[in-house]
Amino acid sequence: MIYFLCLVLLCVGIYGVLRKRNIIRMILGLIIAEHAINLLFVLIGYRLNGRAPILSPDGPILQMVDPLPQALVLTAIVIGLATTALLVALAMRLHGKYGTYDVARIRELKG
Amino acid sequence: MSLIVKTVTRLTAWLILLYGINIILHGHLTPGGGFAGGVIIALSFIHLTLAYGKDAVLRQLSKEAVHVWESVGALAFLAIALFGGAAGYFFANFLPAGEPFNLFSAGSIPLSNIAIGIKVWAGLFSIFLALVLLRINRGDK
Amino acid sequence: MVELYILLILMIIGAVGALEMKDLLSSVVALGAVGLGLSFTFLVLKAPDLAITQLAVEILSVIILIRATLHKDLPEVPARGWSGGTAAGLGFAVVFLGVAFLCIPDLPPFGEPLLKVAGHYLEAGLKETGAANLVTSVILDYRAFDTLGEATVLFTVVMGVLAVMRAVGRKERGKADE
Structure with a gap:
């Protein structure tokens, strides 16, 4: 059931990418979809009543959560920020050239 | 920015910087690591830039210096990987593992953390500088 | 597990708000709320590394997005009207969620990860690498x-x-x- 809520979040993001006219809003939708996928990875690696995957000198810790999805997502978060920065740079360049963020108007002005 | 913002920035920016360095150096013992620490250090510089304006920061640390630091981080990480290659295979942990739970332990992992931290800090700060320094000149077509 | 549901529902509300609000700056702030919720969710899911990184990254991306929306002469972008495209988008969402609902039982059940590869990391990680984290x-x-x-x-x-x-x-x- 919790997976389902996570996929609802993904759907909201995809809907934003598909149906918005404002470029900034499309970028927001992409970021939301990215958050949902990251969350899905970590949810799959979660163990009920688990502990964080950090050893302590006091003794062995049983019942750790899966560290592998966390490592993959840690990389994906920083890459997501970099992709966002590149998209924002392109959007600002488009705004500098056409004076609007509206996709439909940019298409009209292009010719 | 106003006087309040400048004073608070003067009091907090170096604390944020030290927190980021702490997170990088203890990345193999506590939560954190090169990614988080690098982003936090970049945020402290961005904090200064937003409060005092870009000229005050660029006087201390030029744009070219940031690019050089970024290359240094990337090359250091690659060099660690190649040293590992000399010890057996690419990315082999070539230093002795040492005493667990000490600051100087875990072989080459702290060095990789520092390299990644420098790389992420310089990369994100130069992205921010490029986005802030842009002067949009419209209607030149 | 109640807090997970609450946080996820708050994130969905924030996401819908980010896409549907009129003012662009409010949308960016709503996205920041979604990122904050994600950071808390990571904390609940016992991933402190991810929580720290997500918090810092979200601050930076909100700063970048605000920089992009801070033009004084930003013309109003009219929203697309209620048309066939919107209906198609909603239909896509319904079909996607329906297929996903059928597929979810094939995933490992919540709270019991497979640990096929990670079991080795958990057992031998400290001995082989010497890092506690x-x-x-x-x-x-x-x-x-x-x-x-x-x-x-x-x-x-x-x-x-x-x-x-x-x-x-x-x-x-x-x-x-x-």
Whole structure:
């Protein structure tokens, strides 16, 4: 059931990418979809009543959560920020050239 | 920015910087690591830039210096990987593992953390500088 | 597990708000709320590394997005009206969620991960790498190639942003000098 809520979040993001006219809003939708996928990875690696995957000198810790999805997502978060920065740079360049963020108007002005 | 913002920035920016360095150096013992620490250090510089304006920061640390630091981080990480290659295979942990739970332990992992931290800090700060320094000149077509 | 549901529902509300609010700046702030909720969710899911990183990254991306929306002469973008396209988008969402609902039972059940590969990391991680933080030992020792690829992506993005954001192209500047 919790997976389902996570996929609802993904759907909201995809809907934003598909149906918005404002470029900034499309970028927001992409970021939301990215958050949902990251969350899905970590949810799959979660163990009920688990502990964080950090050893302590006091003794062995049983019942750790899966560290592998966390490592993959840690990389994906920083890459997501970099992709966002590149998209924002392109959007600002488009705004500098056409004076609007509206996709439909940019298409009209292009010719 | 106003006087309040400048004073608070003067009091907090170096604390944020030290927190980021702490997170990088203890990345193999506590939560954190090169990614988080690098982003936090970049945020402290961005904090200064937003409060005092870009000229005050660029006087201390030029744009070219940031690019050089970024290359240094990337090359250091690659060099660690190649040293590992000399010890057996690419990315082999070539230093002795040492005493667990000490600051100087875990072989080459702290060095990789520092390299990644420098790389992420310089990369994100130069992205921010490029986005802030842009002067949009419209209607030149 | 109640807090997970509450946080997820708050995130969905924030996401819908980010897409549907009229003012662009409010949308960006709503996205910041979604990121904050994600950070808390990571904390609940016992991933403190991810929580720290997500918090810092979200601050930075909100700053960048605000920089993009802070134009004084931002013209109002009219929303698309209720048309066939909107209905198609909603239909896509319904079909996607329906298929996903059928597929979810095939995933490992919530709270019981497979731990096929990670079992080895959990058992031998400290002995083989010497790092107490197992996430760090995975990203910098067992799977360091991932991190190298990430560094490459970051480098490429920095070059791309610098190339895109150059104030005047080299050719145009030459023309302006003439």
